[in-house]
Amino acid sequence: SELQKQRAEWMAQQISGNLGIKINVETQADWGVYLDIMDKLEYDFTLSGWGADYNDPMSFLDIWVSNGGNNHTGYADAKYDELLASVYKETDQDKITEIYKELETKLVNEDAVISPVYYTDKYSFYQNYVKDIQFTSFGSVYEFKHAYIQGKN
Incomplete structure (x- = not known):
C-alpha cells in the first residue's frame, strides 16, 4: 500500500541519515510475488508484520x-x-x-x-444499544458470542 511504501521510505531515510547505510526501497504490490521473494530469501532487509x-x-x-x-x-x-x-x-x-x-x-x-518498529491500533464503532460485545487483543477483532440488543427504539 502507499502507507507501507511511505513507512519504508521514511525508515530508509532514517537509517541513511543516522547510520550512513543506503537502502533502495522496493515495494511489491502482488502478494504472491512478495511471498515467493520471502520464501526464497531474495532480500537483504524487509518490513513485514x-x-x-x-x-x-x-x-x-x-x-x-x-x-x-x-x-x-x-x-x-x-x-x-x-x-x-x-x-x-x-x-x-x-x-x-x-x-x-x-x-x-x-x-x-x-x-x-x-x-x-511499531504496533497497530484497532478502532471500533458500534451502537450503544448493542451490549456485551467483547473486543479482543488477539485474533478476530470482535466476539459476538454474548452480545445482545437492548434499548433500541
Whole structure:
C-alpha cells in the first residue's frame, strides 16, 4: 500500500541519515510475488508484520523456529529451537514465562533477528444499544458470542 511504501521510505531515510547505510526501497504490490521473494530469501532487509492468532506469546515466538513455515528470515538456531520445545514440556507457568523472556531476548537483543518498529491500533464503532460485545487483543477483532440488543427504539 502507499502507507507501507511511505513507512519504508521514511525508515530508509532514517537509517541513511543516522547510520550512513543506503537502502533502495522496493515495494511489491502482488502478494504472491512478495511471498515467493520471502520464501526464497531474495532480500537483504524487509518490513513485514505479524498479528497474533491467539492470546499467548507463543503466537509470536513459534514462527522463528528453524525451518518453520512462517520463518521467512533464514534464521536457524539450535538453542532457540531447544528453548521453544521446552515450553511444550513445562507445566509451571512461572518457568514458562521465564523461557518466553529468554526466547524474546535471544530474538531481539542477542541475535537481532527482528526489530519491532511499531504496533497497530484497532478502532471500533458500534451502537450503544448493542451490549456485551467483547473486543479482543488477539485474533478476530470482535466476539459476538454474548452480545445482545437492548434499548433500541
